[in-house]
Amino acid sequence: MKTANPSSAPLEALFLDELADIYDAENRLVRALPRMVKATTREELQGAFESHLAETKGHVETVRRVFAAFGRSPRRSRCEAIEGLLMEADEIVADHKGSPAIDAALISAAQKVEHYEIASYGCLHEWAASLGNEEAAVLLRKILEEEKTADESLTVLARWHCNEQALGYAVAREASPTEEGERSLSRRSSKHPVAFTEG
Numbered sequence: 001m002k003t004a005n006p007s008s009a010p011l012e013a014l015f016l017d018e019l020a021d022i023y024d025a026e027n028r029l030v031r032a033l034p035r036m037v038k039a040t041t042r043e044e045l046q047g048a049f050e051s052h053l054a055e056t057k058g059h060v061e062t063v064r065r066v067f068a069a070f071g072r073s074p075r076r077s078r079c080e081a082i083e084g085l086l087m088e089a090d091e092i093v094a095d096h097k098g099s100p101a102i103d104a105a106l107i108s109a110a111q112k113v114e115h116y117e118i119a120s121y122g123c124l125h126e127w128a129a130s131l132g133n134e135e136a137a138v139l140l141r142k143i144l145e146e147e148k149t150a151d152e153s154l155t156v157l158a159r160w161h162c163n164e165q166a167l168g169y170a171v172a173r174e175a176s177p178t179e180e181g182e183r184s185l186s187r188r189s190s191k192h193p194v195a196f197t198e199g
């Protein structure tokens with residue numbers, strides 16, 4: 001546990017406030033992710049959301065350990081940013097329900113959340129290190145890396161499946177499995193090299 005140092009008090013107060021914010025965010029995400037799992041139409045995306053749900057439950061526990069590393073009990077402070085992003089996610093799902101773009105929409109909603117978490121954990125990790133609390137810094141770094149990996153996995157899924165599906169390509173592939181259909185698919189694909197050259 002970190003030794004009390006009066007000169008670090010303002011940063012420690014900021015750190016603990018932001019930790020309470022992300023602790024609230026993670027708890028909200030545990031409740032929201034099952035709705036996103038249910039709204040997907042692709043097995044790959046469903047699997048990605050399910051595995052991130054399991055990771056998110058782990059983040060709740062890890063954040064509790066970070067509080068403990070500072071000698072504090074876990075505390076939640078309402079995270080209005082995540083609350084807003086989750087409201088937007090519900091809206092985007094309602095607006096695009098039944099559309100081939102639903103999975104692309106879900107990925108965009110999930111990535112907005114991931115980017116908020118990456119920014120938060122990035123700051124928390126730096127502050128824990130500045131405060132000299134190595135145990136907390138290591139724990140926060142681990143969560144940060146998992147959030148980054150989750151974000152990258154969503155980008156791969158968007159590029160290889162969901163954006164194509166939103167453009168109607170997957171539908172064309174299933175509906176017209178003829179040679180001409182495949183040629184026309186490859187002509188359209190070549191207009192979007194980013195989606196087909198990486199991942």
Ligand SMILES: [Fe+2]
Nearest residue numbers: 026056059117
């Ligand atoms: Fe998380």
